Amino acid sequence: MFPDLDTPAARAAAILKEIRAVSAGHVAGYGEIARRAGMPGRARLVAQVLRKYGAPDLPWYRILRSDGSIAFPAGSSSYREQGQRLRAEGVRVVKGRVVGLKATASVDEQIWGPA
């Protein structure tokens, strides 16, 4: 059978694939990644996968909350690194929130690109 989403590892793989699909200068929401991976409503699983399966080459910093804000506690080292990495790609970040990007898909989908 084709590798379905019936095992934690398979779900993680599908999620990681969608995260890698977000190109530089773009950002996406946890929920949108979940939907694209075939798991609508499982934003929290995306977060869990990022925490557990973090890899050096994974663009984890392009994943934000549905309102465009950074999910880490303000001031934490991860929070600072995420902001720094995003700005390095030309994304404007003000007080922990991405601004100035426009929706690439429909208004309801949390994926944004350069304005």
Next chain:
DNA sequence: AGCCTGACAAGGT
């Protein structure tokens, strides 16, 4: 099986 946790989301104030 049950309970708690969490890099979340949506809706209301």
Next chain:
DNA sequence: AACCTTGCCAGGC
């Protein structure tokens, strides 16, 4: 925009 409350659901114990 900022908060708070509810709903959510896989994972880990």
